[in-house]
Amino acid sequence: MKNFIPVFKDKNKASEDRSKIFVASRRDFLKIGSLATGGFLLGVNFQCSGPKGEVVTFAPNVYISFDSDNQVTLIAHRSEMGTGIRTSLPMIMADELGADWSKIKIVQAEGDEDKYGNQNTDGSFSVRMFFEPMRKAGATARHMLIQAAAAKWGVDPSECYTENSEVHLKESRKKVTFGDLVQDLLVMPLPDPAAVKTKELSEYKLVGTDVAIYDAKDIATGKAVFGADVDLPNMQIAMIARSPVVGAKIISYNDAKALAVPGVNQVVKIEGAGIPPGLDKPLEGLAVLASNTWAAKKGREALEIEWDLGPNQDYNSTAQLEAMAKSTLQNGKVRRERGNFNAAKSSAAKTLDKTFKIPFYAHATMEPIAVIADYKGDGSVEIWAPSQHPQWARGAVAGALGIELPQVKINVTLLGGGFGRKSKPDGVIEAALLSKAAKTPVRVQWTREDDLHHDFYHSHSAQRIVATLDGSGNLTGWNQHSVFPAIGATGNPDELHPSDGELGLGCTDFPFDVPNIRIETHESKAHTRIGWLRSVSNINHAFAAQCMMDEIAEARGVDPIQQAIELLGEDRDLNFAEETGGKYENYGEKIEDFPWNTGRMKKVIQAVAEKSNWSQNLASGKALGFAAHKSFLTYVACVVMVEKDANGNLIIPEVHYAVDCGVGVNTDRIKSQFEGGAQFATSLAMTSAITFDKGQVQQHNFDSYQIIRMPQSPKKIEVHIIPSTEKPTGVGEPPVPPYIPALANAVYKLTGKRIYELPFKV
Amino acid sequence: MENYTLTINGKKQEVSAEPDMPLLWVLRDLLNMKGTKFGCGQALCGACTVHLDDVAVRSCSLPISEVGAGNITTIEGLSEKGDHPLQEAWVEHVVPQCGYCQGGQIMTAAALLKQNPTPSEAEIEAAMQGNLCRCGTYNRIKSAIQTAASR
Numbered sequence: 048m049k050n051f052i053p054v055f056k057d058k059n060k061a062s063e064d065r066s067k068i069f070v071a072s073r074r075d076f077l078k079i080g081s082l083a084t085g086g087f088l089l090g091v092n093f094q095c096s097g098p099k100g101e102v103v104t105f106a107p108n109v110y111i112s113f114d115s116d117n118q119v120t121l122i123a124h125r126s127e128m129g130t131g132i133r134t135s136l137p138m139i140m141a142d143e144l145g146a147d148w149s150k151i152k153i154v155q156a157e158g159d160e161d162k163y164g165n166q167n168t169d170g171s172f173s174v175r176m177f178f179e180p181m182r183k184a185g186a187t188a189r190h191m192l193i194q195a196a197a198a199k200w201g202v203d204p205s206e207c208y209t210e211n212s213e214v215h216l217k218e219s220r221k222k223v224t225f226g227d228l229v230q231d232l233l234v235m236p237l238p239d240p241a242a243v244k245t246k247e248l249s250e251y252k253l254v255g256t257d258v259a260i261y262d263a264k265d266i267a268t269g270k271a272v273f274g275a276d277v278d279l280p281n282m283q284i285a286m287i288a289r290s291p292v293v294g295a296k297i298i299s300y301n302d303a304k305a306l307a308v309p310g311v312n313q314v315v316k317i318e319g320a321g322i323p324p325g326l327d328k329p330l331e332g333l334a335v336l337a338s339n340t341w342a343a344k345k346g347r348e349a350l351e352i353e354w355d356l357g358p359n360q361d362y363n364s365t366a367q368l369e370a371m372a373k374s375t376l377q378n379g380k381v382r383r384e385r386g387n388f389n390a391a392k393s394s395a396a397k398t399l400d401k402t403f404k405i406p407f408y409a410h411a412t413m414e415p416i417a418v419i420a421d422y423k424g425d426g427s428v429e430i431w432a433p434s435q436h437p438q439w440a441r442g443a444v445a446g447a448l449g450i451e452l453p454q455v456k457i458n459v460t461l462l463g464g465g466f467g468r469k470s471k472p473d474g475v476i477e478a479a480l481l482s483k484a485a486k487t488p489v490r491v492q493w494t495r496e497d498d499l500h501h502d503f504y505h506s507h508s509a510q511r512i513v514a515t516l517d518g519s520g521n522l523t524g525w526n527q528h529s530v531f532p533a534i535g536a537t538g539n540p541d542e543l544h545p546s547d548g549e550l551g552l553g554c555t556d557f558p559f560d561v562p563n564i565r566i567e568t569h570e571s572k573a574h575t576r577i578g579w580l581r582s583v584s585n586i587n588h589a590f591a592a593q594c595m596m597d598e599i600a601e602a603r604g605v606d607p608i609q610q611a612i613e614l615l616g617e618d619r620d621l622n623f624a625e626e627t628g629g630k631y632e633n634y635g636e637k638i639e640d641f642p643w644n645t646g647r648m649k650k651v652i653q654a655v656a657e658k659s660n661w662s663q664n665l666a667s668g669k670a671l672g673f674a675a676h677k678s679f680l681t682y683v684a685c686v687v688m689v690e691k692d693a694n695g696n697l698i699i700p701e702v703h704y705a706v707d708c709g710v711g712v713n714t715d716r717i718k719s720q721f722e723g724g725a726q727f728a729t730s731l732a733m734t735s736a737i738t739f740d741k742g743q744v745q746q747h748n749f750d751s752y753q754i755i756r757m758p759q760s761p762k763k764i765e766v767h768i769i770p771s772t773e774k775p776t777g778v779g780e781p782p783v784p785p786y787i788p789a790l791a792n793a794v795y796k797l798t799g800k801r802i803y804e805l806p807f808k809v
Numbered sequence: 810m811e812n813y814t815l816t817i818n819g820k821k822q823e824v825s826a827e828p829d830m831p832l833l834w835v836l837r838d839l840l841n842m843k844g845t846k847f848g849c850g851q852a853l854c855g856a857c858t859v860h861l862d863d864v865a866v867r868s869c870s871l872p873i874s875e876v877g878a879g880n881i882t883t884i885e886g887l888s889e890k891g892d893h894p895l896q897e898a899w900v901e902h903v904v905p906q907c908g909y910c911q912g913g914q915i916m917t918a919a920a921l922l923k924q925n926p927t928p929s930e931a932e933i934e935a936a937m938q939g940n941l942c943r944c945g946t947y948n949r950i951k952s953a954i955q956t957a958a959s960r
Contacts, residue, residue: 129907129944259903266908267899268891269844269884273909276843284838309810309827339838340847341830413848413856413909413943463846463909464943495849715903719949723906726945749853749941758934760947 105229107188109162110181111140117226119146119212124156125177126168126435127262128412128465129723130779131716134260135174136181138713142253143185143246144192145209146225153261158437158457167436169470169579170634171679171777174712178775182245190243195231196223248710248772257715262461273463274433275417279488282419283312285481286343286492288350289332289501292742293575294322294357296331304349305335310342314350315484317477322357324576325538327443329473330501334481340492356742362574364407364739368507371571372402375511375528379567380544382529383555383627386563388515391524395515399598403512403591404804406736408505408580409752414463415498420444420478421488427454428482432475433462440472444479455479466727467579471503499752500744503578504737506531510591515563520603522614524563529554531587536573543570545584547630553588553678553784555627558643559596559614564626575739581727582780585678586787593674593788594802597795607673607792608656611649618646634680641680641774647707648677650769651684654705658767659686669700672793676785680776682707682769685785687761689793697794697809699729699761704782706766709773717778721766724782729761730754732787733806813873817842818886828874832866833857835873836883844884844912848941855940858913858920859883865920867939884912887919894960895919898953906944914940918954927958 106112110122121140127133137153140146156163165176189209196214197204206217215222248254265271290296302314319331335346392398419431428448434440437457444455462469474491482489493501508531515524533549535542545568547555555566580586600607620642623631633641652675656662661671668690675684688701704721711717734753738745746752791802794809815822817840824839831850836842836859845868848856852867859868860882887893895915898904905911914937921928921936928936933954942950 127907129905131906257903259900260905262908263900263903263905264891264896266905266911267896267915268887269912271908272843273846275837275847278841278843339830339834341827341834341838411943413846413854413907413941415847461909462907464907466943492847495851495854719903719906719946722948723945726947727943748851749849750851754941754943755947756938756941757947757951758938760945762948764948 103229105232107191108184110184111188113225113229115226115229117212117224120152120154122156123153124163124166125173126459126462128462131260131713132173135713136177138253138258139181140185142251143182144189147212155459158441160438166438169435171779174775175777186245187243190238191232192225192228195228254712258713271461273414273461277419277431282488282490283336283485284340284343284490284492285334285336286347287332287334288347289330292356292359293324294359295354298353298355300333301351305346308342308346308349310339311335311337311346315481323538323540327472329477336485359574359742362739362742371530372509374569379528379569381567382550383566385626388524388526388563388565391515391563396518397516399514401512403510405508405587407507408735409499409502409737410466410468410580412464412468415495416474416493418474418478419490420482422482426450428479429456431458431460433460433469435465435470440475443472443476447476448479466581495748499746503576505580506577508587510587512591512595514599522561522599525561526565528567530569530571532571532573532577534577537577544568548632549584551632552583553585555631556623558621560616582783585784589676589784590787594791597792611652611675615645615649620644647682651682651705651707654767655684655686655703659703670793670796672789674785674788678781678784681781683781683785685789687789687793689797702761702764704766707769707771708778709771709775711768717768718766720778721782722764725764725786726760728783728786732790736806817881826873829872832868832871832873846909856910856913858916860920863923865917894957898957902949902953904946904949904953906946910942914950
């Protein structure tokens with residue numbers, strides 16, 4: 048786990064993980080195969096239940112099981128943080144199976160990589176990585192059901208099909224429920240994987256439609272279970288006073304007043320990582336354990352701690368951002384080169400030179416971190432956590448407690464928002480350490496202040512772009528300088544430049560047909576914990592590049608949408624390998640498998656132009672802005688409309704998105720991710736910023752770290768999904784990057800003032 | 810510690826708590842009612858919204874000593890069968906993403922409709938602006954309130 052950066056490492060492993068899932072399924076199959084002889088059965092349960100007598104369960108693989116009473120249960124192994132993945136992946140299996148969706152039961156998997164494959168819910172790759180495995184899992188089960196029914200009826204399997212959790216014989220009234228086939232399935236030989244055929248896309252009845260999320264009613268009635276909602280007997284609640292500056296250590300403390308607070312039982316020190324803070328370690332802190340949350344909070348307030356604040360105690364982020372912007376005036380480390388930018392610059396008729404600044408952002412999930420751990424007498428620990436990455440957390444807990452992986456059981460609750468924050472296992476480790484120290488179950492409860500003060504922040508950034516035009520108004524050169532403390536610096540202070548992975552997020556993959564391109568980076572140090580936030584450095588890169596493209600279009604006297612289509616050029620696949628020295632990572636996918644196709648990009652741009660009525664004559668007082676940006680292998684174009692209300696406040700009456708994400712699985716959740724993405728990005732653009740002074744975060748709650756409220760939300764968000772049979776790609780993150788520049792470009796048209804710094808005020 | 814008798818979802822409940830303990834933690838920690846959520850602790854986000862005599866209040870900032878004899882309604886008690894018109898509209902519009910804030914959103918909306926059964930769009934925005942949603946479900950919340958109001 049040392050210097051482990053899962054956001055990129057795992058992405059590089061995407062193909063490997065995909066194949067691993069087949070191995071896992073196959074192995075589990077073999078275990079199932081030993082059922083008849085009474086062997087160990089992974090994923091198979093026998094339950095004896097009351098009036099109905101024995102219910103027998105058959106699981107053809109770890110994701111699917113059938114009960115003899117015809118209950119079909121599907122496993123959701125990716126974490127649900129609001130994207131709808133807990134519904135979308137089971138939908139694929141159910142569609143292949145021909146199961147009755149209205150009666151499906153979905154069970155959340157615990158964190159177990161050997162059993163379920165990759166569970167790192169991040170990088171918009173759940174559907175991308177698991178579309179095929181889920182199809183195969185469903186198809187295999189369907190194949191076996193049909194074989195069993197066909198044998199029963201003495202017909203050829205090709206005469207049978209599945210529907211409503213039943214196998215039907217074509218052109219007859221014969222049918223049998225899945226449940227009634229369970230006994231036959233138990234003794235069936237394994238199918239030859241080559242004989243298992245998935246359905247054609249056109250045969251799907253659920254995939255490609257709007258399906259309500261599985262948990263909607265539980266959420267609307269207050270029954271859904273999030274991190275803090277699990278209750279255990281004798282559980283104590285912990286609040287932790289954490290190092291106010293990253294790297295700070297406790298010199299001494301006095302806990303007498305804290306222990307005098309009624310309900311407070313114990314104070315426990317947590318040894319922090321110091322510097323570097325690492326991505327998988329808790330901060331140094333002093334935990335107050337109490338019988339209820341309120342007592343723990345009052346106890347924490349009564350602690351007296353003397354801190355050695357360490358080397359970050361003079362850190363001021365505003366000063367660093369200024370210095371970062373200034374550093375771009377020097378030559379940097381070249382990360383992509385095409386042609387000769389300097390020559391283009393010296394012969395340019397016009398040069399545009401602009402610097403864009405983006406602040407630190409906190410994730411501010413509505414649910415502050417809350418994790419429950421129960422360390423047991425036998426040295427094992429059971430955890431309930433709203434974790435995006437239960438496998439990482441499992442390993443980190445095993446390491447922190449000095450126990451083996453099988454001794455750590457991680458149950459994954461619903462996540463009250465994730466956005467990258469809940470990938471990190473720090474809260475999980477805290478809970479495990481405290482439960483071990485207290486010898487009782489413990490819930491670690493973070494407050495909003497804890498959440499904003501001790502995040503793994505989206506890094507602030509300076510982006511300088513120099514663009515050159517020749518005498519005929521052609522764009523001849525593009526020179527982007529990207530500076531920000533890298534995610535990797537959180538574990539390795541010597542990492543001073545953005546990584547190849549981070550640059551591949553909207554910078555080195557600059558797609559336009561410009562003859563001279565140079566991408567450079569400059570050094571900057573991390574003085575806090577840097578992490579990844581929904582769409583990661585695409586936020587910085589797309590804001591700068593797409594605002595600059597708008598400015599270039601204006602300088603050239605061309606329409607920005609026309610310019611984008613013109614500069615994307617012929618329909619073709621782009622390859623950044625040569626110009627980046629083989630360093631373009633393509634989100635962990637081989638570029639042959641997921642090419643960067645200019646035709647698909649042009650298509651979303653044309654669609655958004657049409658749907659937004661881009662060429663309309665707008666009433667005065669309204670303006671449209673455009674941006675397009677591919678991220679996480681999904682093509683997105685965006686048009687934002689702005690106007691001012693009677694009080695001069697900015698209103699966003701309309702947003703139009705066009706998206707090509709390949710095959711759409713749950714179209715309603717694609718739309719909801721874009722609706723939410725626009726709102727999330729409005730906060731990044733206009734209301735939110737984290738700053739540091741004396742090493743400490745200056746924002747404390749939603750009064751000083753603001754996210755938009757309903758009146759500030761775009762009034763109408765239209766999402767146009769391009770029908771496609773291409774491989775599916777994710778939609779959690781791609782809505783965010785193009786929205787911010789589209790909004791900024793619209794604001795410029797309305798006010799005549801260009802936006803160079805976020806968050807902006809109008 | 811003091812003893813209090815609260816009326817929650819029509820039922821009398823005896824609890825023993827420090828007088829300054831917010832109603833939120835009384836509900837969650839002492840009564841094991843987990844539907845009401847903690848979001849900010851300062852009445853800034855609305856995740857903890859409950860009704861006190863049909864008026865939306867932020868339970869994170871309401872000490873138990875100030876609750877008095879009023880009737881408290883939580884998301885668990887908004888309807889007997891989970892079929893309040895807002896709850897049905899919420900499912901119909903598939904409002905939730907992560908879902909964490911939604912109980913509080915529904916409670917604020919329910920108090921609004923009780924007071925103003927046919928709110929305008931501006932009135933909905935004004936009433937709902939104390940409830941934050943980070944996933945970005947504001948537009949579907951608005952549509953669901955309009956649907957419920959129309960019934």
